[in-house]
Amino acid sequence: MQTIQDALTIAQDERLDTLLRTHGAGRPVLALHIGSQQDPGLRRKYWPNEDSLFVMHGTMPSPAPALLPTPFVLLMVADGMGGQGHGRVASRLAAWSLVAYMSSSLSTQQSAPASLLALLRAGIQEANRVVYERNLRQHTVMGTTMTAVLLNETTASVAHVGDSRLYRSLAPTGLVQITRDHSLVAALVEAGIIAPDDIYTYPQRNQLYRSLGQKATVEVETATLALAAGDILLVCSDGLWAMVRNQQIATILTTPMPTPTDTAHALIQAALAGGGEDNVSAIVAQVSQV
Numbered sequence: 001m002q003t004i005q006d007a008l009t010i011a012q013d014e015r016l017d018t019l020l021r022t023h024g025a026g027r028p029v030l031a032l033h034i035g036s037q038q039d040p041g042l043r044r045k046y047w048p049n050e051d052s053l054f055v056m057h058g059t060m061p062s063p064a065p066a067l068l069p070t071p072f073v074l075l076m077v078a079d080g081m082g083g084q085g086h087g088r089v090a091s092r093l094a095a096w097s098l099v100a101y102m103s104s105s106l107s108t109q110q111s112a113p114a115s116l117l118a119l120l121r122a123g124i125q126e127a128n129r130v131v132y133e134r135n136l137r138q139h140t141v142m143g144t145t146m147t148a149v150l151l152n153e154t155t156a157s158v159a160h161v162g163d164s165r166l167y168r169s170l171a172p173t174g175l176v177q178i179t180r181d182h183s184l185v186a187a188l189v190e191a192g193i194i195a196p197d198d199i200y201t202y203p204q205r206n207q208l209y210r211s212l213g214q215k216a217t218v219e220v221e222t223a224t225l226a227l228a229a230g231d232i233l234l235v236c237s238d239g240l241w242a243m244v245r246n247q248q249i250a251t252i253l254t255t256p257m258p259t260p261t262d263t264a265h266a267l268i269q270a271a272l273a274g275g276g277e278d279n280v281s282a283i284v285a286q287v288s289q290v
Contacts, residue, residue, distance in 0.1 A: 037267070102119070105123070160222070168225065240282055
């Protein structure tokens with residue numbers, strides 16, 4: 001398994017041919033191709049980057065002792081807030097906490113999807129605790145979003161707080177936003193008070209009602225997805241989706257490119273062309289059948 005340092009420092013390197021094996025004859029074996037990119041953006045080019053991302057892969061024990069260990073992949077994007085460099089501290093502190101928790105737990109955890117989802121939720125609770133207690137000790141008000149995806153066999157377990165996002169693209173459905181933004185503007189859209197497109201221009205569009213570090217515990221939104229060949233997953237910060245509309249994101253994700261790193265790079269460039277008002281992070285994971 002990668003070390004925590006590896007996971008945080010080489011996350012932009014491409015991961016090729018990570019196999020998500022399944023148990024049982026005749027069931028598909030999926031391959032995962034991953035690429036990621038970050039950019040500080042144009043307006044915040046000379047400020048501390050408040051985004052953190054990582055891609056970690058390893059193995060966990062199989063439910064049957066005679067079987068080989070089961071591969072897993074963990075994807076995460078966190079977008080910090082707090083000013084004066086506190087946002088960077090918050091997102092990295094949360095990322096380190098989640099990586100440490102998951103690294104320790106997955107080395108002994110078996111691969112039942114329900115237990116993995118609970119484990120991921122607990123990992124984000126641990127990250128929240130660490131940031132919250134740092135705030136108490138240092139009298140700060142820093143916080144961070146976190147969107148994490150644990151891929152194992154043919155299941156993606158998702159845990160999420162804030163307004164970073166997970167998208168899924170798969171024909172014929174097209175692009176679907178899997179996570180729900182925990183923001184004021186998203187709540188106003190759900191209530192029918194503003195139109196969906198107003199989220200890009202509303203004066204308080206950056207205000208969150210839920211993030212890590214605010215309280216001793218946090219409500220973590222979770223979901224599970226059944227993976228299939230042809231799936232494309234995108235985990236990103238709001239520095240991407242606030243600058244690039246969903247239709248353009250869908251077009252870039254489905255445009256053939258040599259590697260998923262190239263796709264992530266194209267998404268980042270689109271965000272910069274759209275204004276680059278914030279730090280931008282993107283992880284692209286493409287699922288294929290072996």
